[in-house]
Amino acid sequence: xxxxxxxxxxxxxxxxxxxxxxxxxxxxxxxxxxxxxxxxxxxxxxxxxxxxxxxxxxxxxxxxxxxxxxxxxxxxxxxxxxxxxxxxxxxxxxxxxxxxxxxxxxxxxxxxxxxxxxxxxxxxxxxxxxxxxxxxxxxxxxxxxxxxxxxxxxxxxxxxxxxxxxxxxxxxxxxx
Numbered sequence: 001x002x003x004x005x006x007x008x009x010x011x012x013x014x015x016x017x018x019x020x021x022x023x024x025x026x027x028x029x030x031x032x033x034x035x036x037x038x039x040x041x042x043x044x045x046x047x048x049x050x051x052x053x054x055x056x057x058x059x060x061x062x063x064x065x066x067x068x069x070x071x072x073x074x075x076x077x078x079x080x081x082x083x084x085x086x087x088x089x090x091x092x093x094x095x096x097x098x099x100x101x102x103x104x105x106x107x108x109x110x111x112x113x114x115x116x117x118x119x120x121x122x123x124x125x126x127x128x129x130x131x132x133x134x135x136x137x138x139x140x141x142x143x144x145x146x147x148x149x150x151x152x153x154x155x156x157x158x159x160x161x162x163x164x165x166x167x168x169x170x171x172x173x174x175x176x
Contacts, residue, residue, distance in 0.1 A: 070096065071164040074135045078116045078159060081130035083138055089163060093144050096165035103168045104139070107152040108132030108161040116159055128154030135161035 036042040047054070072092035075085030096102050108131035110116050110124040118126040132151045140146050150166075 071162055073160040073162050074131075074138070076131055076159045076161070078111075079119055079127070081127060081134045083134055083161075086138070089135075090139070090142050090144075092165070093139055093163065097144065097148055101167055101169055102165055103148050103150050104144070105150045105152050105164045105166045106132045106135050106139075106161055107155055107164070108135065109155040109157050109159070111157065111159055125154050131159075131161045135163060139163075 033042065044054070070092070072089045073085075074083045074089055076082065077084050093104055096104065108128040110128045110131070112124045114122075116127065117124045118130065129151075132154060136146075136149050136151060139149060
């Protein structure tokens with residue numbers, strides 16, 4: 001063995017192998033975050049892990065959104081919560097509710113423009129809520145069981161109430 005052999009570094013793993021391992025670990029971590037079922041606890045843990053302050057406690061507890069499977073919509077005139085389009089909505093609701101593990105989730109929405117807002121308050125959110133309630137009332141009046149309907153947070157974007165078929169699990173099994 002010569003003096004120059006002692007100065008050469010020993011053969012090591014290639015740099016790309018370490019980079020690939022880092023990428024794989026990042027992907028695993030990402031998928032764990034995506035699949036987290038208790039998002040509130042996950043957010044709290046991440047906040048505390050990075051030295052953040054605890055979030056203010058809220059008194060309103062809302063259930064997690066169920067898994068959406070399919071949807072239909074009711075249409076409305078601008079600035080109104082009176083349903084004008086129901087194409088296939090009742091058929092969709094009745095067919096969806098044949099499975100006892102399914103509920104209908106109704107989310108009203110409004111365009112958010114001045115013309116498409118509640119006439120009394122000027123609020124698009126109130127009009128969107130009114131549209132969801134009007135759709136629920138219409139479905140109940142046409143034979144859909146009220147306990148199989150859930151009204152969701154209103155949104156903005158279009159003049160509709162989106163009715164989504166959602167898998168909520170076995171009705172005989174209690175939820176945690």
